[in-house]
Amino acid sequence: MSLTGDHNYFEDFHVGQLFRHRRGRTITAHGNTYFTLTTMNTGAAHFNKHMMLTYLGGRFPERRVNGGYTISLVVGLTSQDIAENTVAEIGFSKIRSHRAVHPEDTLYARSEILGLEDSPERPDAGTVHYRFEGYNQNDEQVLEGERIILVKKRAYCGAVEFGTAESSSDPAPKT
Amino acid sequence: MILNTKYFDLEETVGKSISNGYLFEDFEPGRVFRHHWGRTLLASDNMIFCSDTMQYNPLYFNVEYARSLGYRDIPIHPLFVMNVAGGMSVEDMSEGQGKGGIFLGVDNVRIIKTSYPGDTITSSSEILERYLKTDQPGWGVVTWRTRAVNQRGETVIEFDKSNLVACEDASTEVKTGVQS
Numbered sequence: 033m034s035l036t037g038d039h040n041y042f043e044d045f046h047v048g049q050l051f052r053h054r055r056g057r058t059i060t061a062h063g064n065t066y067f068t069l070t071t072m073n074t075g076a077a078h079f080n081k082h083m084m085l086t087y088l089g090g091r092f093p094e095r096r097v098n099g100g101y102t103i104s105l106v107v108g109l110t111s112q113d114i115a116e117n118t119v120a121e122i123g124f125s126k127i128r129s130h131r132a133v134h135p136e137d138t139l140y141a142r143s144e145i146l147g148l149e150d151s152p153e154r155p156d157a158g159t160v161h162y163r164f165e166g167y168n169q170n171d172e173q174v175l176e177g178e179r180i181i182l183v184k185k186r187a188y189c190g191a192v193e194f195g196t197a198e199s200s201s202d203p204a205p206k207t
Numbered sequence: 208m209i210l211n212t213k214y215f216d217l218e219e220t221v222g223k224s225i226s227n228g229y230l231f232e233d234f235e236p237g238r239v240f241r242h243h244w245g246r247t248l249l250a251s252d253n254m255i256f257c258s259d260t261m262q263y264n265p266l267y268f269n270v271e272y273a274r275s276l277g278y279r280d281i282p283i284h285p286l287f288v289m290n291v292a293g294g295m296s297v298e299d300m301s302e303g304q305g306k307g308g309i310f311l312g313v314d315n316v317r318i319i320k321t322s323y324p325g326d327t328i329t330s331s332s333e334i335l336e337r338y339l340k341t342d343q344p345g346w347g348v349v350t351w352r353t354r355a356v357n358q359r360g361e362t363v364i365e366f367d368k369s370n371l372v373a374c375e376d377a378s379t380e381v382k383t384g385v386q387s
Contacts, residue, residue, distance in 0.1 A: 035265050035269065035272055036264070036265060055261070057261065063259060066259075067256075067259070067290075068294070070252065070255075070256075071287070071290040071291045071293070071294035072244060072246055072291055072294035072295045072297075073290070073293070073294035073297045074294075074297045074298045074302065075297045075301055075302065075307075075308075076302075077307055087307060088307075098290075099310035100286075100289065100290040100293055100294070100310075101260075101290075103286065103313070104256070104260040104262075104286045104287075104290065105260050105261070107260070107262070107286060108260040108261035108262050108263070109261060111261060111262050111263045111264060112261075112263040115262075115263075115264055116263055116264050117264070118264050118266065119266070119276050121284075121285045121318045122318060123315075123316045123317050123318050124313065124316035124366075125314055125315055125316060126312075126314060127312050127313040127314070127316075128311070128312040129310050129311055129312060177313070
């Protein structure tokens with residue numbers, strides 16, 4: 033059995049392909065606080081509930097989930113379907129927060145493949161450009177963005193054996 | 208629920224030595240902020256981040272698989288690098304002297320160099336543009352480019368972040384930015 037799925041090599045994607053990713057994720061207050069503090073983020077709105085209830089005259093009912101955590105979770109929810117065979121990360125763009133997320137909200141993700149290109153530097157992989165969207169439990173969109181990754185080609189899989197690669201190089205393409 | 212807001216009277220409770228951030232008027236385009244602390248990125252940080260945020264690719268969990276792809280160790284997930292670079296910027300860019308700031312979006316995230324466990328990053332931000340929100344007096348949108356640099360001085364990631372930022376004075380007029 034292969035370590036990664038056989039459904040998500042570069043050749044398996046086509047432009048316009050839509051995904052409703054199967055998993056969802058309920059965000060906990062602890063998860064949000066831990067993520068915020070472990071990334072050195074000092075924004076009290078993410079970890080001080082007492083302060084948040086008094087902020088701007090008390091218009092917020094809860095701490096806000098760190099936007100970077102929401103991005104990471106929505107991208108994570110897309111990962112097994114689209115990025116499981118990623119060999120290098122290229123970038124992200126056009127990330128927009130549309131709605132506040134609070135602890136105990138549940139996130140779901142949808143994606144659309146926007147572009148597919150061969151890589152001039154990596155014949156064994158191609159770039160997959162996709163758009164991701166995050167929704168809450170009420171089907172309200174909370175986030176959108178785009179991601180570009182370099183994904184293995186099936187035609188080349190199996191060419192690399194475990195433990196045989198040279199360890200000094202940086203396989204990520206130069207930009 | 209009635210809470211004691213006096214506790215958060217900044218002049219009384221915030222020590223002078225702790226920076227509490229800046230407001231819209233301070234973010235002149237071109238101004239550069241060098242952020243505090245720096246952070247060494249650990250294998251444990253990365254494993255917890257990738258597990259917690261469900262980054263399902265064995266590149267981020269399985270060192271033998273990572274080596275088979277040509278990496279010398281499990282790479283640090285670029286979203287973790289971005290969040291640490293951004294996290295260290297928050298005191299300067301997003302706390303707004305207690306008025307807060309609201310995250311709007313990120314553009315042009317460029318993953319320039321792979322980070323590995325043991326690498327240390329510092330971050331800085333340069334203001335790109337700003338404009339006042341005509342529909343929300345007292346608030347404006349500021350966009351800046353945050354750059355993370357490792358211990359060898361190599362840029363590892365860059366991104367442009369936009370926040371809603373409070374003005375010091377609700378009647379502020381800014382001549383230098385684009386008005387909306």
